[in-house]
Amino acid sequence: MLDYSILSNSDLTLLLKGGDKHAFTEIYVRYNQMLQNHAYKKLGNFEEVKDVLQDLFTQLWTKREELPDTINLSGYLYVAIRNKVFNILAHRSVTSKYIQSIQEFIEEDNYVTDLQLREKEFSDMIEREIDALPPKMQKVFRLSRKMYLSHKEIARELEISEQTVSKQITNALKILKVRLSSFFVLLIITYFS
DSSP states (O other): OOOGGGSOHHHHHHHHHTTOHHHHHHHHHHHHHHHHHHHHHHHOOHHHHHHHHHHHHHHHHHTGGGSOTTOOHHHHHHHHHHHHHHHHHHHHHHHHHHHHHHHHHHHTTOHHHHHHHHHHHHHHHHHHHHHTSOHHHHHHHHHHHTSOOOHHHHHHHHTOOHHHHHHHHHHHHHHHHHHHHHHHHHHHHHHHO
16 A cells, blocks of 8 residues: 655645545645644634635645645645634624624613614524435434534434434534624625615
């Protein structure tokens, strides 16, 4: 069997483009820890870092055929993780500004009815989007986020693997991010206009 640990990044990239799972695994082993450390220095939140890394490596695999032959693999991975970190930091900034504007609004004593209405609308929107998830994904997501069960506890309760639990939660979060991000942007635009 081929020893992937001695292959160059260029060789690994070519094998990856051809769908070689062992090459993908070697890339993961080679770069995961360094990328994790880099992202953690910027984000300071291990859960966000895990999500970012999972997203990065998922995209690397699903878009492997689109990688150019002359790619600098380490540079590509660092730029990709940097961009994902910047997106999270930008989202934090928008969220922080939104929270600050809400605090200013509260200080004006006009907040009770408006805040309760917006909170109810947003809560209802989230529930509708969770209800729209596929049944198995919905159940796993609710056990994780509403019942606060660990992946291991969910796997035991539903008699599925922890990896399946993790994948279902990741997929649910991706779906919800896409569906709810437009509502959140609309909410911000409406509030600031």
